[in-house]
Amino acid sequence: MRKILLLLSAVAIQLPTLAQTPATPTINSFSDYYALQGYGEISFKLPATDTEDNALDTEKLFYNIYFDDKPYTFTNDWYSKVKTDMTDVPYGYSDNLDFFASGETRDLFFYVEDYSHVGVQSIYKDGDMVYRSPIVYSDGQVVTAIGRTDSEGRRVAKVVSTDLMGRRVDASYHGVVLKTKVYDNGESHTVKVIK
16 A cells, blocks of 8 residues: 655635725814914814724825815915825825824814814825715714704804804814704704803
């Protein structure tokens, strides 16, 4: 009886990771534009994972900032360290002047005065494929399409926060705040908030 020696060799093949929709950002804090200081600020968490909690290549990960449902383009006119116009902000971008990155947290100063709401969206670019997270707005509302509506189907045109004297205030204000939602049909709804 002859013995046959059979050698098998294993070949490891690394399959490419399939791109997924990036996880939805979370807004940590938001300070409305305040004329006396000349800027507003937004701080948000930008996970480097997809919706299935798989790690994403941060070189392919970006984010957009939305003012009134339109992605904002950062230019050298207002952002001195931005060399070329930038709508898709790279995940790791930080200039330590207006843009700050620390782990998954992003802090951004902005100089836009006239808007009703501000949002953040993650973007993952893999070759010709582009995957977008839902947009999350400063009030914590998450939308999957541009344009926000309330439970009655009215679109929110803007949100204005004022003190009891009618002066516009930002998120850092402490005291009684009147928060007014103005809808696209001209109706408005005001609630009193104590901060």
